[in-house]
Amino acid sequence: MEAEVTLNNRVILSIVDLVVDFGQTKAVDGVSLEVNQGEIFGLLGPNGAGKTTLLSAIEGLVKPASGRVVVAGLDGAKDRTKINAILGVALQSTSFQAELSISQLVRLYGGLYNIEMNSGAIRSSLESAGLSEESNKRFKQLSGGQQQRLSLLIANIADPLLLLLDEPTAGLDPQSRRKLWGVIEQNRRDGGSILLTTHSMEEAQSVCDRVAIIDHGKIITVDSPKNLIEKHSSDPRVLKVARGQVTLEDVFIGLTGGEIRD
Amino acid sequence: MTSNLERDVQPRTPTPPFRAIKSLFIADFLVLTKSTRALLAAVMSPIYVLVISRSSKAQTRLGGSPFLLTLSVTLGLLSLSLVSYTMVVARDRERGVFQRLRITPTPTWTIMASRILMQVVVGEVLTLIVLIVSSQLLHVTLSFIDYPKTMLITLLEALVFLSLAQSLVGLVKSATTISALGSFLYAALLLTGLLGVSGVLGTTFQSFAKWTPVGAIMAVFQAALSQSPWNGHTTLALLACFGYVIVFGFIGVRYFRWEAR
Numbered sequence: 001m002e003a004e005v006t007l008n009n010r011v012i013l014s015i016v017d018l019v020v021d022f023g024q025t026k027a028v029d030g031v032s033l034e035v036n037q038g039e040i041f042g043l044l045g046p047n048g049a050g051k052t053t054l055l056s057a058i059e060g061l062v063k064p065a066s067g068r069v070v071v072a073g074l075d076g077a078k079d080r081t082k083i084n085a086i087l088g089v090a091l092q093s094t095s096f097q098a099e100l101s102i103s104q105l106v107r108l109y110g111g112l113y114n115i116e117m118n119s120g121a122i123r124s125s126l127e128s129a130g131l132s133e134e135s136n137k138r139f140k141q142l143s144g145g146q147q148q149r150l151s152l153l154i155a156n157i158a159d160p161l162l163l164l165l166d167e168p169t170a171g172l173d174p175q176s177r178r179k180l181w182g183v184i185e186q187n188r189r190d191g192g193s194i195l196l197t198t199h200s201m202e203e204a205q206s207v208c209d210r211v212a213i214i215d216h217g218k219i220i221t222v223d224s225p226k227n228l229i230e231k232h233s234s235d236p237r238v239l240k241v242a243r244g245q246v247t248l249e250d251v252f253i254g255l256t257g258g259e260i261r262d
Numbered sequence: 263m264t265s266n267l268e269r270d271v272q273p274r275t276p277t278p279p280f281r282a283i284k285s286l287f288i289a290d291f292l293v294l295t296k297s298t299r300a301l302l303a304a305v306m307s308p309i310y311v312l313v314i315s316r317s318s319k320a321q322t323r324l325g326g327s328p329f330l331l332t333l334s335v336t337l338g339l340l341s342l343s344l345v346s347y348t349m350v351v352a353r354d355r356e357r358g359v360f361q362r363l364r365i366t367p368t369p370t371w372t373i374m375a376s377r378i379l380m381q382v383v384v385g386e387v388l389t390l391i392v393l394i395v396s397s398q399l400l401h402v403t404l405s406f407i408d409y410p411k412t413m414l415i416t417l418l419e420a421l422v423f424l425s426l427a428q429s430l431v432g433l434v435k436s437a438t439t440i441s442a443l444g445s446f447l448y449a450a451l452l453l454t455g456l457l458g459v460s461g462v463l464g465t466t467f468q469s470f471a472k473w474t475p476v477g478a479i480m481a482v483f484q485a486a487l488s489q490s491p492w493n494g495h496t497t498l499a500l501l502a503c504f505g506y507v508i509v510f511g512f513i514g515v516r517y518f519r520w521e522a523r
C-alpha cells in the first residue's frame with residue numbers, strides 16, 4: 001500500500017532510538033523525541049552536540065546507523081521524496097548558488113517544490129519577506145538578516161507541515177531576530193510545526209513551547225523552559241553555576257558542563 | 263502548549279522529475295552564462311586551432327582539415343567536461359549547494375541529470391559553431407548528412423569525457439585537487455591522443471594511444487566523416503568508447519558523495 005501523509009494523531013515528527021555515527025564519533029547517540037503538531041520545539045546544545053546531525057537525519061541527508069524517523073506517518077527510510085514535500089528546511093550553512101540572483105533562487109526552488117511561480121508571484125513573495133529591493137542581488141550581497149529571511153522564505157515556499165531551522169537567528173541583530181521570531185510564530189498560527197536549534201536561552205524561552213537539551217548526541221532533558229528550570233533548580237550542578245535565581249542558562253550549563261567546545 | 267489547528271491545506275506531493283529537471287536546467291543555464299571565463303576558454307581554444315591552421319600548408323602539416331575539425335571539437339569538449347564541469351561540481355559540493363537541492367521533493371538523480379544535459383547541449387552548440395567556422399575557414403566541404411553524424415558523435419564524445427569527469431569528482435573530494443587533476447588530465451589526454459595519432463613517439467606509444475579516450479573517439483570521428491575508411495579498428499574504437507562511458511560512469515556514480523566532509 002502507498003504510504004500517505006497522516007495527520008490524525010497529533011505527533012508530526014517522531015524519532016525513535018536514532019543513532020548516527022561518523023566513523024568512531026557517535027554524533028547522535030540514541031535519541032528519541034516527538035514534536036507535536038503546532039508546536040515550536042527547540043534543540044539547545046553546545047557546539048558539536050549533534051543538533052545539525054539530528055536535523056540532517058530528519059532531512060535524509062545522513063543515513064542513521066539505527067533507529068527510525070517518522071514524519072506525519074511517513075517512514076524516513078522509505079518515503080523520502082514524500083517527506084521532503086512536507087518539510088521546509090533552512091540549513092545552518094546557507095548554501096544557495098552564488099551566481100544566481102535571489103529572485104532566480106525563488107523561481108528555482110518554487111519549481112523544485114512543484115509550484116508554478118510567475119514573476120508577479122516571485123515579486124510578491126520577496127515583498128512579503130521585505131526583500132523587494134534586493135531581488136536582483138545575489139545571496140552573498142545580502143545582510144545577515146536578509147539572508148535568513150530569504151532562507152526562511154524558501155523553507156516556507158511550499159507551505160510545509162514541519163519547518164526545520166538550524167540556528168536561524170545566529171549572528172542577527174535584535175531587530176532581525178525579533179522579526180524572525182514573528183515569522184516563526186506566524187508559521188505556527190498557520191498550522192505549521194517548527195523544530196529549531198539555538199544557542200540563545202532567550203530565544204528558547206520566548207518562542208519555544210518545549211526545549212530539549214542535547215549534548216554528546218544524547219538528549220539530557222526535555223520540557224517547557226519553565227518546567228526545565230523548576231525541575232532542575234535543586235540539582236547541585238545547576239546550583240553550583242547559578243548566580244542568584246536559577247535561569248535556563250544555569251540549567252543548561254549545569255547539565256552540559258562548563259568547558260568550552262568548538 | 264500545542265494548538266488544535268488542523269491543516270486545511272493539502273500536503274504537498276513530490277515533484278515529477280521532468281518538472282524538477284526543467285527548473286534545475288534553467289538555473290544551471292543561468293549559472294553557466296555567469297561563468298564566462300570557463301565558457302570562453304571552452305569556445306576559444308577550438309576556434310583558435312581553426313584560425314591558426316587557416317593556411318593550407320599548416321593544414322597539411324597538421325594532418326588535414328577533417329583532423330583539425332575533430333581536434334577542435336575534442337579540445338572544446340575536453341575543456342568543458344574535465345575543467346568546467348568538474349570545477350562547478352566540486353565547488354557546489356564544497357559550498358553545500360547539493361545538500362540544499364537534495365532536500366527538495368524530487369529524486370536526487372535529477373540534480374546530475376540536469377547538469378549533464380546542460381553539458382551535452384553546450385557541447386552540441388560548440389560543435390555546431392566549429393562546423394560552421396571550419397566550413398568557412400578551412401573550406402571543409404561537408405555534406406548535409408555530415409551534420410547529424412557529427413552531432414551524434416559529439417554526443418558520444420561528450421559522454422565519454424563527462425563520465426571521466428564524473429569519476430574524477432566521484433573519487434576525489436577536495437576542490438583544489440580536482441581542479442589540478444582536471445587540468446592535468448585535460449593536457450595528458452589531449453597529448454596522448456594527438457601524439458599517438460601522429461606517431462612521433464614511436465609505434466608502441468601509438469598503439470597504446472589509439473585506445474585512450476581521445477585516441478579512440480578521434481578515430482571514430484574521422485571515419486564517420488569518411489576521411490578514413492571504417493575498418494575493424496574503428497569498430498573496436500567505438501566499442502572502447504561505450505566501454506569508457508560505462509566503466510567511468512559507473513565509478514563516477516558509485517563513489518560520488520554529495521557532501522564535502
Ligand SMILES: Nc1ncnc2c1ncn2[C@@H]1O[C@H](COP(=O)(O)OP(=O)(O)O)[C@@H](O)[C@H]1O
Nearest residue numbers: 022025027046047048049050051052053054523
Ligand atoms: N560529515 C561529518 N563527518 C564527520 N564528522 C561529523 C560530520 N558532521 C558532524 N560531525 C561530527 O559530529 C558531531 C556533531 O556535530 P553537529 O551535529 O554539527 O553538532 P552541532 O550542530 O550540535 O554543533 C561533531 O563532533 C562533529 O565534529
Ligand SMILES: [Mg+2]
Nearest residue numbers: 051052053092
Ligand atoms: Mg550545528
